[in-house]
Amino acid sequence: MQHSEIQTVKQRFGIIGSSELLNRAIDIAVQVAPTDLSVLITGESGVGKENFPQIIHHYSHRKHGPYIAVNCGAIPEGTIDSELFGHEKGSFTGALADRKGYFEVADGGTIFLDEVGELPLSTQVRLLRVLEAGEFIKVGSSKTQKTNVRVVAATNINMPQATREGKFREDLFYRLNTVPIAVPALRDRKEDIVLLFRKFASDFAEKYRMPAIKLSENAKVLLTNYYWNGNVRQLKNITEQISVIEQQREISSALLSIYLPKDDNDRLPALFSNSGCENKSFNSEREILYQVLFDMKKDMNDLKKLVHDIMNSQQPEIKSTESLYPNSYIAHNEPRFNTSNTEVEYIPETKLRETKIYKDIIDDDSFQETQDYQEIETSNPPMSLEEMEKQMIKRALLKYHGKRKAAADELVISERTLYRKIKEYGIE
Secondary structure, eight states, rough: OOHHHHHHHHHHHHHOOOOOOHHHHHHHHHHHHTSSOOEEEEEOOTSSSHHHHHHHHTTTTTTTTTTTEEEOOOOOTTTHHHHHHHHHHSSSOOSOOOOOOHHHHOOOOOSEEEEEGGOOOOHHHHHHHHHHHEEEEETOOOOOOEOOEEEEESSSHHHHHHHTSSSSSSSHHHHTTTEEOOOOOOGGGGGGHHHHHHHHHHHHHHHHHHHOOOOHHHHHHHHHHSSSTTTHHHHHHHHHHHHHHOOOSOOOHHHHHHHHHOOOOOOOOOOTTOOOOOOTTOOOOHHHHHHHHHHHHHHHHHHHHHHHHHHHSSSOOSSSHHSOOOOOOOOOOOOOOOSSSSSSOOHHHHHHHHHHHHHHHSSTTTTTTTGGGSSSSSOOOOOOOHHHHHHHHHHHHHHHHTTTHHHHHHHHHOOHHHHHHHEEEHHH
């Protein structure tokens, strides 16, 4: 399909952008339109999937027939069969008259099933019969009816995964997915972001009768590099917010950053990274050891028993400790165990490593320095995740004299998350 033809389609349906991925999706939609093949449109929420069924309907031989869009996720499970296929009078409570379903009304046209992945399994069976034989039965009826409908479906879920988990019928997925169209996310078409912002800003300026907002160069860079979880819909909403709220018409990067939500996916305590202890999610050795202790909580009782047995068992004189305890696990300045007059039992390296980690945790100044291995009660439960979060937040606030921004930077979380945690744990 030529570039000029794609531009004509964009102008007709109000699609903004010059991305190759977007052009490819439009090209497929126009090419498949003259056929009666089922089409499955996939893409994240907010990318504009609803434009493509309209393109397919307009360029098909059904363009003079009805076009019906159905949001499957918005219809209650108990009534969706009636909505799609109709029902007979008296078939259920409240069925006071016969009702035509969408597949009967759309006969000779196109039906767009948005969020098709939300359909109940029982309805999926009925839909499969429509796709394979063009037949359906109304709720409460035994009479088979025919329909000639082009089905275009869309979803934002991972359909192959849904079929593996048994949430969506595999045969229906392949029947719908005869021709797949993938609509790219906004972050995958960066060259279109500023164009879309300019279009939305112009539309809102006309709507609210005010001058259109403009971006500084630094603001354009910030806008382009943002992740855009909500895609085009999120960009449109943010443009409208700025247009209405801000008095100045040129938007700087500092002002724009106020309107760009920061990801709130971080959760204390941060996970320990295999890349090394220098991970900035941790700012002290104690926090690293706390996290290691939490990850090993299922094995704690076994480790305590191991340490207790080692310290209380009498062992014979070891002629060569280096052969039993590698230097990588026992430092030269650590005291050796008292080993005399008993048989030596070989201890695997993995257990020695765990013993070393556990001893380091016990030696931390958060424990009593006078405690010995024997004094650790095996009944003490490991510290919970919530308690660890609370202690880490308290330490950070104490360190920075209650300054929340500095404490949030220390913990590598957003200030909003820190404020929520303070309220949740009742920290003064």
